Amino acid sequence: MKILCTFSLCFVAAPLVAQVSTGELRLKVTDSTGLGLKATVALSSEANQYFSELTTDADGSAKIKTLAYGVYRLDIEKQGFSPISNTLEIRSAIPVERTLHLSIAPINTVIRVSDTGILLDPNRPSSIxxxxxxxxxxxxxxxxxxxxxxxxxxxxxxxxxxxxxxxxxxxxxxxxxxxxxxxxxxxxxxxxxxxxxxxxxxxxxxxxxxxxxxxxxxxxxxxxxxxxRKAQAGLHGQLVLGGGSYDTLQSFGQLQDTWGKNTLSAxxxxxxxxxxxxxxxxxxxxxxxxxxxxxxxxxxxxxxxxxxxxxxxxxxxxxxxxxxxxxxxxxxxxxxxxxxxxxxxxxxxxxxxxxxxxxxxxxxxxxxxxxxxxxxxxxxxxxxxxxxxxxxxxxxxxxxxxxxxxxxxxxxxxxxxxxxxxxxxxxxxxxxxxxxxxxxxxxxxxxxxxxxxxxxxxxxxxxxxxxxxxxxxxxxxxxxxxxxxxxxxxxxxxxxxxxxxxxxxxxxxxxxxxxxxxxxxxxxxxxxxxxxxxxxxxxxxxxxxxxxxxxxxxxxxxxxxxxxxxxxxxxxxxxxxxxxxxxxxxxxxxxxxxxxxxxxxxxxxxxxxxxxxxxxxxxxxxxxxxxxxxxxxxxxxxxxxxxxxxxxxxxxxxxxxxxxxxxxxxxxxxxxxxxxxxxxxxxxxxxxxxxxxxxxxxxxxxxxxxxxxxxxxxxxxxxxxxxxxxxxxxxxxxxxxxxxxxxxxxxxxxxxxxxxxxxxxxxxxxxxxxxx
CATH class of the missing domain: 2.40.170.20 (TonB-dependent receptor, beta-barrel domain)
Structure with a gap:
């Protein structure tokens, strides 16, 4: 009870800083008229060993948090539209905002997106x-x-x-x-x-x-x-069961639900x-x-x-x-x-x-x-x-x-x-x-x-x-x-x-x-x-x-x-x-x-x-x-x-x-x-x-x-x-x-x-x- 009381005081008086060397990407995907699109987004950085795939919400918005500083490749796809492949940098705790417009794909046109990744961060001044x-x-x-x-x-x-x-x-x-x-x-x-x-x-x-x-x-x-943290809206989870030598048994479970402006995870x-x-x-x-x-x-x-x-x-x-x-x-x-x-x-x-x-x-x-x-x-x-x-x-x-x-x-x-x-x-x-x-x-x-x-x-x-x-x-x-x-x-x-x-x-x-x-x-x-x-x-x-x-x-x-x-x-x-x-x-x-x-x-x-x-x-x-x-x-x-x-x-x-x-x-x-x-x-x-x-x-x-x-x-x-x-x-x-x-x-x-x-x-x- 004592720890809960102190925790409540902390909640009111002294609010948790984000990770020291991480930032956030705020993305908006629209069509050529500016209407939001529900599209598939892939964000990757081989230098940071990072890969995440998600779907934007109904108005084309998505937030990806706790991204380590570095260079990332952004791939966006939606059926009937030409895909986009782009790069961006995360260098600050201040969120990076990007609005990207998808154009309708030409008929009988095959578009190939290079799978070359970002293996080296050219703006990293030290080893991490x-x-x-x-x-x-x-x-x-x-x-x-x-x-x-x-x-x-x-x-x-x-x-x-x-x-x-x-x-x-x-x-x-x-x-x-x-x-x-x-x-x-x-x-x-x-x-x-x-x-x-x-x-x-x-x-x-x-x-x-x-x-x-x-x-x-x-x-x-x-x-x-x-x-x-899942960037995707809705209910997501994970269950891990394991065991082995030395009579070892292990388990882990995680649930996260995102609705509106709220995210609850356990x-x-x-x-x-x-x-x-x-x-x-x-x-x-x-x-x-x-x-x-x-x-x-x-x-x-x-x-x-x-x-x-x-x-x-x-x-x-x-x-x-x-x-x-x-x-x-x-x-x-x-x-x-x-x-x-x-x-x-x-x-x-x-x-x-x-x-x-x-x-x-x-x-x-x-x-x-x-x-x-x-x-x-x-x-x-x-x-x-x-x-x-x-x-x-x-x-x-x-x-x-x-x-x-x-x-x-x-x-x-x-x-x-x-x-x-x-x-x-x-x-x-x-x-x-x-x-x-x-x-x-x-x-x-x-x-x-x-x-x-x-x-x-x-x-x-x-x-x-x-x-x-x-x-x-x-x-x-x-x-x-x-x-x-x-x-x-x-x-x-x-x-x-x-x-x-x-x-x-x-x-x-x-x-x-x-x-x-x-x-x-x-x-x-x-x-x-x-x-x-x-x-x-x-x-x-x-x-x-x-x-x-x-x-x-x-x-x-x-x-x-x-x-x-x-x-x-x-x-x-x-x-x-x-x-x-x-x-x-x-x-x-x-x-x-x-x-x-x-x-x-x-x-x-x-x-x-x-x-x-x-x-x-x-x-x-x-x-x-x-x-x-x-x-x-x-x-x-x-x-x-x-x-x-x-x-x-x-x-x-x-x-x-x-x-x-x-x-x-x-x-x-x-x-x-x-x-x-x-x-x-x-x-x-x-x-x-x-x-x-x-x-x-x-x-x-x-x-x-x-x-x-x-x-x-x-x-x-x-x-x-x-x-x-x-x-x-x-x-x-x-x-x-x-x-x-x-x-x-x-x-x-x-x-x-x-x-x-x-x-x-x-x-x-x-x-x-x-x-x-």
Missing amino acids: MQIGSAEIEDRVASLPGRSVQDLVNSQPGWLYEGNAVLHPRGSEYQTQLVVDGVPLTDNRSPGFGPEIEADDLDSVSIYTAGIPAEYGRKLGGVVELNTR SASGSGTSHYLNPVVPENFTNNGTTADFALMYERDFTPSDRLTAGVRHELSRFEIPNEFLQELAGQIQNGDNFETIGTVSYQHIFSPNLLTNLVGMVRDNANDLYSNPLSTPIIAFQKNSFRERYFKGAASFHHGIQEFKAGIESDTAFLHENFNYFITDPSQFHDSTPIALPPFIQSRPDLEQGAFVEDLIRLGRWTVSAGIRWDHYQLLLNQNAFSPRFSVGRYLPSFSTVLHFSFDRVFQTPSNENILISSSGYIQSLNPQVLKLPVKPSIGNYYEGGSSTSLAEKLRVDANFYRRDVRKYADDDQLLNTGVSYPIAFDKAVIYGAEGKLSLVRVGKLSGYLSYSYMVGNVWFPVTGGLFLGDDVGAALSQLSGHFPDSQDQRNTVRTRFQYQFTPRIWLATGLLSGAGLPFEFEGEQSDALAQYGPAVVSRLNFERGRVAPSLSIQASLGVDIYKSERINSRFQVDGDNLNNRLNIIDFGGLFSGNAIGPARSFSLRLNTSF
Whole structure:
């Protein structure tokens, strides 16, 4: 009831901004006399992996929303009239309006429209990765809780650590998800937060460079998620049913009805599996998990210039923490859960054809818990953390000649609550002076963050420049602020069908607020007499990227990027007393550099797909500059004042590929692989300790001399069949196989009772997707 009251207040006082880099097309189709026509409209952009087909209403009107910036091809057809093929650009939040007139087709005249698409965006000043609806629908099925993470992890520059924690270009816990314009900056991996199901998405846009000044706080990578919206009037929906290995069952359903000026949509999903988190041993002990998601959204266009949108979403996950051999022998059962309710509301007003404003408000309640049974070893831990977040942003977009201005302010307040207690059952695993138990730690504190930004996109012939500056203020345990300039420039070379680009991003990244109160509290002194506590300061970094995009015969696109990141107060994380309760720490600096390349085959005959390669080197320098350290770690932190070590995401070589062959209009086969050179690890115990905890199969995949996990390889294959297809209904059946080579892929190896993660063995899944 409390969240509903706050949501109502938000609805009145602080209306949801549209996606940062998206716009809208408003279309009118008429005959030569100006009368509206009900015609078929196809809008596509191969550069953005976008395709949408709809029918205009009775007066010839249609609106297509949340279009990523870029160049689009527009095809309009109606029986008895000559078809039209045209191109247009989306470069601003201000809607693009087009009125197109169809002429009556001459008798006995055959008109052919070229199927050549727009593979390259000549006015894009930086690299952006796009995932369209077709790739989302044809993806290899994911285990519950990680479908979005698997989509992002398919892109070059991104790496998993255990339990689907995403790391963009070596960054730790600095990923920001933006859901329909609302930023979520907390950890969204399966063990920390529930996810939005990928079937609920229409498109994904990913930034690791050239980040708009509108974004702040978590900038290792920004992932924009556009939830599914049908532009077509009337009732539409989708039902997805799936299941497979590890007793996995999944379902998703969505309905949308558009009538007059109103659109109402609802979606729900649920899943269950016996492989929710990454197990620590191949036997996959105690790893059951369930998820659920419910969402409702209402939108009304009061006038052509005024739009109100309101939505609510509730998500939850419940899961077990995987056991090692000794924990399973002892009978340990640890359970975790996450609950989240989000209310959003927005108001958009167009003052003129050149000026648009958006107001956004969001209220979010998030809670996560950890419970342990009396047989847990070496520690029984309980955690009950929660926060209430109130977010507001106001932004204005202004078009003037060759410039697209945008400016705005935002405020984010999170009221943190932490509750932790423990009981040690195996004292031999801890410092001699560590108490067996202490009274619960309970503390609350607000996290206050504000920002303001201004940015400009300028097109000067074949040059495109994006420039902006952002101001951020952070107040939790520290009170700091900073200015962050951003700049990117692109140059189109038509003779070579190539765009060259360069970007510079100054970033101010606030620390993770996960367990930050307990790690900085006086409670810690009671755990161990040897304590080092240093305030974790925001990370400040400079990101550089240069690269190119080249189109070859409108069939093949080659993207190549070279980058470097210099970060001070580099963010990392550590763990409290072997409990799985993590908290932020920081080191003096990090230097991360590398190269990425992706070859995208749009379609040659019946073949399409991609091949990508990533090379990354990351090093982190001492001394420690922030965080909590106990016992022997205190001496190491104080004495290690120089030198460096590999970043935990320092996987030098990563290859991803997936190609699809269309045998018939209704049958396709896809195959691909994911290969990684292996992540570094540190192990404080003896190799015999690792054997006792994890067994010989795991240890055989570790190189203790080099401190590296053995290379990983997972081969995938999919078969899709359109079992029923009509003008209104499309039903597709898909079967997927993952890790068909059945290699024991070790993702992480971190030490006793923590940090180990094993990828799934050979597995299969079935999915039936019906839309209407």
